[in-house]
Amino acid sequence: MGDDTVDRAASGGGSSASRTSEAHLAVGRGRLNQVRAGVLGADDGVVSVAGIVIGVAGATSARGPIFTAGLAGLVAGAVSMALGEYMSVSSQRDSETAQVEQERRELAEAPEQELAELAAMHRAKGLTAATATLVAGELTEHDALAAHLDTELRLDPADIAKPVQAAAVSAASFTLGALLPLLSILLSPQAWRVPVTFAAALAALAIAGVVSARIGGALGLTLTYAIGHLVGTVIR
Numbered sequence: 001m002g003d004d005t006v007d008r009a010a011s012g013g014g015s016s017a018s019r020t021s022e023a024h025l026a027v028g029r030g031r032l033n034q035v036r037a038g039v040l041g042a043d044d045g046v047v048s049v050a051g052i053v054i055g056v057a058g059a060t061s062a063r064g065p066i067f068t069a070g071l072a073g074l075v076a077g078a079v080s081m082a083l084g085e086y087m088s089v090s091s092q093r094d095s096e097t098a099q100v101e102q103e104r105r106e107l108a109e110a111p112e113q114e115l116a117e118l119a120a121m122h123r124a125k126g127l128t129a130a131t132a133t134l135v136a137g138e139l140t141e142h143d144a145l146a147a148h149l150d151t152e153l154r155l156d157p158a159d160i161a162k163p164v165q166a167a168a169v170s171a172a173s174f175t176l177g178a179l180l181p182l183l184s185i186l187l188s189p190q191a192w193r194v195p196v197t198f199a200a201a202l203a204a205l206a207i208a209g210v211v212s213a214r215i216g217g218a219l220g221l222t223l224t225y226a227i228g229h230l231v232g233t234v235i236r
Contacts, residue, residue, distance in 0.1 A: 038173040041170050041177065042177030043177060043204075044174055044177065045077060045078075047205070048073055049178035052069050052072075053066050054181075054198065057185060057194055070178075070182040074178040074179070081174045082170050082171035085167045087163075089161045089167070093161040100145075103145060107144050118136040118140065118148060
């Protein structure tokens, strides 16, 4: 990276405690967002397929058309969710991959400058110049790329976004949500199909709402704690 990055690292890097809090916050936020995305995917599956099968049940009592319409909605919804998630996460992966390649190129072109930058970042964490230089040197000898990615970008090459995995999770969560109204209307007696499916969908949405609210609340509390901790560190 350039000299401006080194200057920022040396002058505004913050304390070791504040950076550790930021790293923990990023990990926790990422996990919470993954869970929340899964909940919302299942939520979409419930609403979409429940609307389809209840609508068809209002027009015919035959199980065949209800099953066909519900299955079509499930498959179409799961594919749509998977494709959308794949495109989104692919963009994130491309950005992260570009950052890794840029760092690898800079290490090859200007290793001494990168070593000085790494040492400056460790000085910004509170280490003495001698200790920071020693740490930077040992980290560089062990794995220069990993050291820079972790210190500068909070990025682990092993944790780069995986579009296929994200798409599979999104499709699976939608499918699980969609199966509830589909099975409810197919397995219920004809006279009770709509009420049972309606009740099952409402119950599922209520549970999903509670889970989503708790996750959102946990994320909010985590953010406020981190902000308070960082502000307190600056004031001290």
